[in-house]
Amino acid sequence: MTIHFSAVGLVVADLGRSFACYRLLGLDLPTEIPAVPHFETTLPGGLRLMWDTVASVRTFYPEFEPSTGGVGLAFDCGSPRAVDETHAALIEAGCTSTKAPWDAVWGQRYAMTTDPDGYAVDLFSALPG
The missing domain is CATH 3.10.180.10 (2,3-Dihydroxybiphenyl 1,2-Dioxygenase, domain 1)
Structure with a gap:
């Protein structure tokens, strides 16, 4: 088995608000927010950056609480x-x-x-x- 680092995931309250910041950093993100609670983009070099909404994460992990400073x-x-x-x-x-x-x-x-x-x-x- 070969393991390799593949993605970074962010859990956010609002995809649109998050995307507005990351578009300024050169990421190719849609201006119209997708109607899905999960979105990802592949960065140069193949690493994926993923977004999930807090509401989405709570559908499978109800006790989830956002934290700050970890990433x-x-x-x-x-x-x-x-x-x-x-x-x-x-x-x-x-x-x-x-x-x-x-x-x-x-x-x-x-x-x-x-x-x-x-x-x-x-x-x-x-x-x-």
Whole structure:
């Protein structure tokens, strides 16, 4: 048997609100929300990112309670300026700023946000020189 990492799943309160944030991060997500409680997309490299609604998960796991802080996603924005611009766009789309963009000692422009369901979404880019 060969086991390989295949997918990351997010449980969200509202697919549309979640999709609005992740579209800003370059994910190809529908603007019309599917009439199903589960959606997934395959990312470059083959990893799948999946969404399920809280209501859907509770159909098979009634005692499910959402938690925050357990999963973090990081996105390379390509330039320090894009980190700042993406951070601002995410805040406007309903994400929360955890830490505003800064030049980190490890040589990256970095920013930290949380999506509308409390998942960490970090933004980064290498600093010049």
